[in-house]
Amino acid sequence: MSHAFWNWSLEAYDRAAVHDSVLRLQDRYGLNVNVCLWCAWLASEGRLAEPLLGEAMEKLxxxxxxxxxxxxxxxxxxxxxxxxxxxxxxxxxxxxxxxxAEQDILFGIASQAPAAPATPETALRSLEAYARLAGASVDFAGFVKAVFLTGK
Known part of the structure; x- marks a missing residue:
């Protein structure tokens, strides 16, 4: 069964800039595409993924x-x-x-995400927290720009 996160991800991933940048994050830094998309989706919905990242990683x-x-x-x-x-x-x-299935897990805990401004900065905050958890030093500017500023 599809849900809002899945549908949003399909639409976002269909844009070449999002597709290319998120796969680069996966291949270069070992980051999970779905976690990156989840951070961006929650931010676009006015919610912050950062406090849920530990639980998300434990489950995923x-x-x-x-x-x-x-x-x-x-x-x-x-x-x-x-x-x-x-x-x-x-x-x-x-x-x-x-x-x-990964997205189903993430969607299942998304309702716990606290309110936050629906801005690229909110996404960046969660993405940077995710990178720290993953032990990676990552520049997410291209991904955030692709998600928030192109093809909407």
């Missing part, structure tokens, strides 16, 4: 590590096999379902 990490990342690794390896077209598409669909 086992699923992400054991399921989503494993499926992603297989999908990426399949690209090296020229006759893997149908299997690649099937694994890609499984990866999308795993990502949806």
């Amino acid at each position: 990490t086992p699923w992400c590590r054991e399921i989503t990342q494993s499926i992603r690794t297989i999908r990426r390896r399949l690209k090296d096999f020229p006759d893997s077209g149908r299997l690649y598409k099937s694994v890609l669909a499984c990866e999308l379902e795993a990502e949806k």
